[in-house]
Amino acid sequence: MTPEEMDEVFERHCAAEAANDVDGILDTLTDDVEHDVVGDPSGVLHDRALIAKRYVETFTALEDSSMNSLHRHHGENFFVDDSLCTARIATDFMGLPGNNRTISFRILHVCEFRDGRISRENVWLDGAAVMAQLAGG
Numbered sequence: 001m002t003p004e005e006m007d008e009v010f011e012r013h014c015a016a017e018a019a020n021d022v023d024g025i026l027d028t029l030t031d032d033v034e035h036d037v038v039g040d041p042s043g044v045l046h047d048r049a050l051i052a053k054r055y056v057e058t059f060t061a062l063e064d065s066s067m068n069s070l071h072r073h074h075g076e077n078f079f080v081d082d083s084l085c086t087a088r089i090a091t092d093f094m095g096l097p098g099n100n101r102t103i104s105f106r107i108l109h110v111c112e113f114r115d116g117r118i119s120r121e122n123v124w125l126d127g128a129a130v131m132a133q134l135a136g137g
Contacts, residue, residue: 037054042115061089061091101133110122
């Protein structure tokens with residue numbers, strides 16, 4: 001895939017996330033996707049129903065979220081995207097109460113692509129920034 005094609009798939013993926021559209025998210029993923037949110041107790045997921053559940057849980061905690069890409073580096077059928085995420089934390093997140101506070105933190109996506117979709121999504125959150133903002137507020 002070209003960098004432009006990968007960007008288009010990821011933009012649709014992020015738009016579906018912003019709209020809390022689980023079906024739209026799943027449409028951007030291959031049937032055999034590897035979904036890895038580093039540090040998530042559920043571990044690496046391959047089952048689409050479990051991936052959908054992970055997104056629903058995320059939507060419950062993070063409201064009014066937005067992502068702004070700071071840097072994106074493309075390779076052959078993959079990219080690395082460094083973004084700033086801003087969200088209102090409605091419930092507990094990373095073991096701390098959100099109390100409807102708005103926080104910002106870096107998020108890194110490493111995505112591999114196949115057949116016009118994301119075949120692997122690896123997500124890293126700046127947990128220290130999240131915890132500092134939630135514990136300090």
